[in-house]
Amino acid sequence: MEIPVVRSVFESNEKQAARLREQMKSRGMLILNLISSPGAGKTTLLERTLKDLSEEFTMAVIEGDLQTDNDARRIAASGAQVVQINTEGGCHLETSMITDAMKSLDLGGVDILFIENVGNLVCPVEFDLGEDAKVAVLSVTEGDDKPEKYPLLFKLASAMVLNKIDLLPYVNFDAETARAHARRHNEELKIFDVSCTKGDGLEAWYGWLRDMRAARKKAVA
């Protein structure tokens, strides 16, 4: 007689993330975990990306917020599949929330799954969500010292979107300093200067998404 073994709910986030990554491998779906301060522009970046690449890729989004479904409603307007996680005060997402949220999505045929983490430059960085890559979003209004003051995200991210560059004339921000601080932690970091409101620089970001997605697909084939 086989005894059913129920997996402990206390299983570590790392183990759950590793299992999720393994399960997702065969699909060839690219999973990206977007992390930033509150208001750096993650949702606007996603709105633009979903709109501009809608002919090219099937994309879905998992939104993480303490409260409200504002961001999920913004994303839904693009026509993409989206599910909102409310952490009810929690400062980051964990893999168990992602696997739960995935049950509300039809992932068959999805090429890229974006996870928009809770707005927080600290806590989300420490929680692997089974993603293929972390993407840091930094806006120029936050100050060029942020990669130096919050190093772990920039160390672990594969790409950094430097957003709101249309505001550079009005703020005290040296883009070269920000890039240098970020690259000191991570020589391989890809950096994209963009303005999501004006559209500047998005093509390079899209190019990176295409490359990442192609690499993911190739790994399966």
Place this chain on the structure above:
Amino acid sequence: MEIPVVRSVFESNEKQAARLREQMKSRGMLILNLISSPGAGKTTLLERTLKDLSEEFTMAVIEGDLQTDNDARRIAASGAQVVQINTEGGCHLETSMITDAMKSLDLGGVDILFIENVGNLVCPVEFDLGEDAKVAVLSVTEGDDKPEKYPLLFKLASAMVLNKIDLLPYVNFDAETARAHARRHNEELKIFDVSCTKGDGLEAWYGWLRDMRAARKKAVA
């Protein structure tokens, strides 16, 4: 024979905060805990305040950051006493860090002690540091939905500094919406629209500091 009893290091933050608040009562020193997203302008607000009120008050600052002493060096340039806490990745300050940091300050004669918390709109809110009041700093570049999405800070804060209003012409931010969201959680919230770089609106913030300090002193007398 008296047996020395060492206080457990695991004593709860709440108990330590309550004790610190009790100890500080007799001094008449006002303690403010500044909380915001990374880059909202807490340090610049302090730089301006320390400069503009230097004749009027003796002020000291405890700086909290994951890494670097950049902010403490900026504050020290004003001539005020300052001590830097590096949390080495920790996402918030706790009272034990404040009591430790206080040992490096000469608090005799200090009228106002500012605590600049780690840049994070979530975790620092839940940790009482023995302060008289929490001050939320929100910048207009972060979006007018932030008080709705991160309600606890705006519920618990006594004042909100709406910073970077000089950038209002360049961003999509409705100040009335932000104020309404914040006040929905907290009818008593004092709101100050300021530009720390241009100097606009600071006088009202200084008026509030004077009132708070006078009330604190009166409570002792």
